[in-house]
Every structure is written in structure tokens, then in C-alpha cells.
Amino acid sequence: MNDYIKRAMIELEKGNYQGYQIYMHCHRVKRPTRKPVGDHWDREQNKFIKQNYQSMNDKELATALGRTIEAVKSQRKKLRLSRLSKRYWTKKEDDFLRQHFEEHSLKKMGSVLNRSPKQISYRLSKIGLSKVSKYDLYINNQQVASGTIREIADQIDANLYTVKRWRTEGVSWANFVKLNK
Structure with missing residues (x-):
């Protein structure tokens, strides 16, 4: 002691x-003051991360630098390097979406525009278009309503989330038939 x-x-x-x-x-x-644990990051390693973080994932960076994935993630955060895309939508991309949104899937349009399906869906809603499916609702083999889930809920005066649940979980007395566009 x-x-x-x-x-x-x-x-x-x-x-x-x-x-x-x-x-x-x-x-x-x-x-005595505490000594830092582990190896220090040198300028060349930081420079390598800055040059390659957009084109390489953390696993590839870790392999190239001889570090763990967690260490690379931590260092990338310290350097304030984020992979968020700041790409703005162009008029040409919007025109492409307007022309092809009915015939192509979100995934297909995304691959053409180099965007994720989620980004495509969000942009479609922003420009007033939708990839929402339309259905016919049959109750006891009789057509009762037709349209999107929201429109069907309005037509039969039911709660939107109840109608969604009927479609996803299924009920014995109601049948949803998807309409082809």
C-alpha cells in the first residue's frame, strides 16, 4: 500500500x-497518469480512412488497416465521417419515376437510379405519386368495397388499422383480392 x-x-x-x-x-x-490502451492512429491511417470511407465498408477498411471493425467505426466517428448521402433529386429522376412507377417495382427503379427502395417510395410520395396496392373487399363472396386500404376503410366506415389487420392477419368472412394495375 x-x-x-x-x-x-x-x-x-x-x-x-x-x-x-x-x-x-x-x-x-x-x-502516475493512465497510459492510453492500444495503438495510436497515425496520420496515414486517418488519411486512408478519409479517402476510402465512402467506397469501402468498415470491414474492408479494418482488413486494410489491420484493425478491428469496431476500432474503425469508432475512429470514423471521431473523424466525423458519415456515409449519409447528400444527393439531391434531379428533374430527370423525377420524370423517370413519373413514367415508370406503375410498371416497375421500387427495387427495380432503385437499381436504375442507384437509390434504395425506401428512397424511391419516399420520393414518390413527395411528388404526389404512390405505389399503394388496390384491392377488392369481398364479404361472404359479395364485393363490398374497392380501392386502397384507406379508401376501403372510408367506404365501409371502419377504422383504418382494423381493415389493415383484416388484410394482413386474415378473417374468415372477409377476402381481399389484389387488383392488377
Whole structure:
């Protein structure tokens, strides 16, 4: 045990709390500072990450640098390098969506435009288009309503989420038939 800690314990046993605090303070001041764990990142490694983080994933970066994936992720965050796309939608892309949204899937349009299906869906809704499916609702083999799930809910005066649940979970008395566009 450190000499300062021994003296602090003796002072504490005597009931001298101030003496205890003084010796503990001396112990804290005199103790060595903590050395960093692991290898340091050098400038070349940081430069490599900055040049390649958009074209390589973290696993590939880790392999190239001889580091763990977690270490690369952490360093990339420290360098404030994010892979978020700041690509704006062009008029040409919007025109493509308007022309092809009915005949092609979100995935197919996404591959053509180099965008994710989620981005395509969001953009379609922003420009007033939709890939929402239309259905005919049959109850006891009789057509009751037709349209999107929302339109069907309005037509039969039912809750939208109830109608969604009927379609996804299925009920014995209702049948949804998807309409081809």
C-alpha cells in the first residue's frame, strides 16, 4: 500500500477526517497518469480512412488497416465521417419515376437510379405519386368495397388499422383480392 494511503488510514482511525482528506489528495496528485490502451492512429491511417470511407465498408477498411471493425467505426466517428448521402433529386429522376412507377417495382427503379427502395417510395410520395396496392373487399363472396386500404376503410366506415389487420392477419368472412394495375 502506498505511504500516503497508510497515513490517510491512520488519520481516519484517529478521527481526523481533514488529515485523511489531505493525505488522499496527496496520493491522487502523486499517482502516475493512465497510459492510453492500444495503438495510436497515425496520420496515414486517418488519411486512408478519409479517402476510402465512402467506397469501402468498415470491414474492408479494418482488413486494410489491420484493425478491428469496431476500432474503425469508432475512429470514423471521431473523424466525423458519415456515409449519409447528400444527393439531391434531379428533374430527370423525377420524370423517370413519373413514367415508370406503375410498371416497375421500387427495387427495380432503385437499381436504375442507384437509390434504395425506401428512397424511391419516399420520393414518390413527395411528388404526389404512390405505389399503394388496390384491392377488392369481398364479404361472404359479395364485393363490398374497392380501392386502397384507406379508401376501403372510408367506404365501409371502419377504422383504418382494423381493415389493415383484416388484410394482413386474415378473417374468415372477409377476402381481399389484389387488383392488377
